[in-house]
Amino acid sequence: MITYLIEFALLHLLFYLVYKLMLSQETQLKFLRFFLLGSTVLALIVPILEIPAPSEAVFVNLATSVYPTFEINPTGSNFSSWSWIEITMLALSCLFALKFVSGIIQIAAYYNKSVEKHINGITVREIPKLETSFTFFQWIFIDSSHFENPEDIIQHELGHAKKLHTLDMVFFHLLTIPFWWLPSIWLMIKELKKVHEFEADEFALKVNDKTYAKTLVQCTLRAHGMNLASSFDDAPIFNRLNFMKKMKKKISIWKVASVTALVAISGAMFACEDELESEIKRIADESNQQIDYSADVKAALDELKQQNPNTEYVVVETSLDNEASIEKLNSYDPGQIAKIFVTKEGDHKRVVMIVSQDSELFNKTVEVQESDPTNEVFTIVEKAASFPGGIDAFNEYISQNLSYPEQAQQLGVEGRVFIKFIVEKDGSLSNLEVVRGIGAGCDQAALDMMKNSPKWNPGEQRGHKIRQKLIQNILFKLPS
Template sequence: MNALLTYLIEASICMAVSLVFYRLVLSELTFFAMNRAILLTMLGFSLVIPVLSVDFYPIQTMLVREVTLPEFFVGDQTQSNSSIFQLDWLKIIGSIYMIGVLYTASRLILGFFQSLNLLREAKLFFYEGQFIAVHPRFTPASFFQYILLPKFHQEDEDQQRIILHESVHVSEKHSWDLLFVQMAKIVFWFNPLIYLFENSIREIHEFQADQGVTRTYSQTEYSRLLLRLLTAGRGWQFMNNFNQFQTKKRIIMMNKTKSDRNLRSRFLWAVPVMGLLFLMFSCDLAQMDEEIEGPVQNGEQAKAMGPADLAARIKDVGSDGNEIFDVVETQPKPPGGMVGWNSYLASNLNYPAQARQMGIEGTVIVVFVVNTDGSVSDVDILRGIGGGCDEEAIRVVENSPNWEAGSQRKRLVNTRMRLPIRFKLGNAEIDTQKSSEVTLDFPEKIEVPISN
């Protein structure tokens, strides 16, 4: 879910930058074919750039910080319940997002098949190299290779202009542009930027088609036709309706003086814009102080690590022969997140009877490796206290479900983890109310209460 959220945010930033560039620099130019090409290219780049990955590390220095995860209490019924059963807002947002995706995709598919059904019911004509589909429910529009009309009269001059207009949409394959946009809308259904992109592309389509008509017919008569059909409806997502879009602006663009050819150089400005977006979201640039996120413990200092230091941190190899990392960019995640992990520990850790009888308490530090497949291996005790506590800690970690593996430079790696578990004896009258603190990877702890 985090990866999807990151992608959506980065792609949205790319779309925003692209739209601002287009609106400020290119939208008023009359190079409609080039405007169409740049809009589609920039939209495509916006969707692709966040998923590209190019490693580029000019500086081999990294600032490393040890990570401490939030405390969790086991034994206090109110506290544990609120921690274990707290709302996972990220999952709720993810569910809402997926509902929107399914709704948008369903609406798209429904619209497509409704259009096909109407085409099957329509009367088909082949007129001047064009397929004309006539149905009373149609408004003048184009749908891939078909021109859609509510009625067809070859002698009607207005209809001749409409057919010429729609034939430009067909010949330029504008429906394929709209299909591309509709597919993007499935993923970005919540984002107003994709709808602005769609409007800009539809606008360019109409400018191109109007330009094709005014090469043959009078601009004045054609403008009057647009005004007469101002109230026409709008078709499905794949259709270019004859009078769907900003009639006033279309008339202005028809009468506008053609842009100077020298202004075509503006389109080259898109190259550094897209290059900058590529560097921002596709290139991993190691800066002088690249920080691995996470709070520093009290009294600890963040330290810079060079190549030799990093090499020292990955000398060990796991059971599968691969290197084991102590420090990674993306840490392994326990099953169910920290809520699930805390619940697992609280449900499975027991205070050994031998340790309880001997009055043993203290902190056991367990080290283990989360492998690239998420399995846990190489479980060992870094520091023990005896009395069966060490064995209990090993048992619980060895039996834990698979994790989500950590990654380094977007590559899954084996990762070494530390789990301090604090065994603490409480007073007899409050034994059942003592709580445990669990932390993953420095120096969180769990207090295991004595069972009466």
């Protein structure tokens, strides 16, 4: 949840800056309104999307598996699952929710005390002594006696109703309930109100452009309680009057293209999973004993198993930089190779082959592996590495050696930490690395716990100990 909030906030702020710097002075009102609404919806959706990042086929030199998730909960009587930060944020969200509801109730009260009236064929809700006019969906509230030219005001309000501006405001004010703390939400509301007013002005000008500007000035001066001499240079009035003059100006194509590209790129950057996260998800969805094949190799292996269900296949791979292995493989009969691939790992190319276990090639591959343990030929793991005593013993070790960091408890941080490591041939752990974490001390706590682990039982292949890469998934969970 915290990751989502951060990504939404960054995206929404970025979109607001794009609007302010590149679009706020434009006059294509439909496009401006679409951008303000669409970019906000996009910022809400993008953080929950997962677009796999494009990458070249890579074959991992180690058998890889994911150990079952272990859940760690806070202990101790001094812990409260609700930190003061969470309580404050929730309380303020409740206040904004009450404000939203009270606004709806107030409008309903206006409706109940209003009287339906028809002016120039337009239905309005007449309320005596109403100082201003406003629209809520299709209801136009006004005291027509309060204005010198009420027809102009009604046309303006009718523009709000026809263009469904209330829907925009309801949407954004609902967002202020959970996101009251995000400045770009309030700034976008301010910009959207301007666009709404300009759209309503545009609608009213089509009916009566001779008196509308004068009515606009008179209403603003009356609202400010000022006379003409002291307040005619009121900035918002000049903005609206100037906008009326340049309303037909089109937005430049390069600006539309630039904004579209910026939004698309920024959205893709937040939505794309990084390579390590994609690896974790793929491995987690597969068997705990599944070697980490590239997609094309796995598809070919599955196809061969379907075509020949009684034949056991094995995947063999080596680096093209390993001249001894390449020379050896070149001496094999190509007819014994079911499938062959060339993949790329950084600047190094590798050969990946699928052969049957009873073939001469498979036996020669094992001989190469036994005679030269430093070469890079690896095969499927028959027996995966394991913690002494099994899963239950490992869970017991974690529960005794891993505590929920106090910082994470106070900040309300929870989620999964993935630790990648290698079980060496002697059972020791090496290359420990947090491949995805949640911060607030949880990543380091989980990493330290794994570093202090006793030796494991190494993985085995055809009776030989091998190095195996594992990923441990630890879930830090606060009490509900």
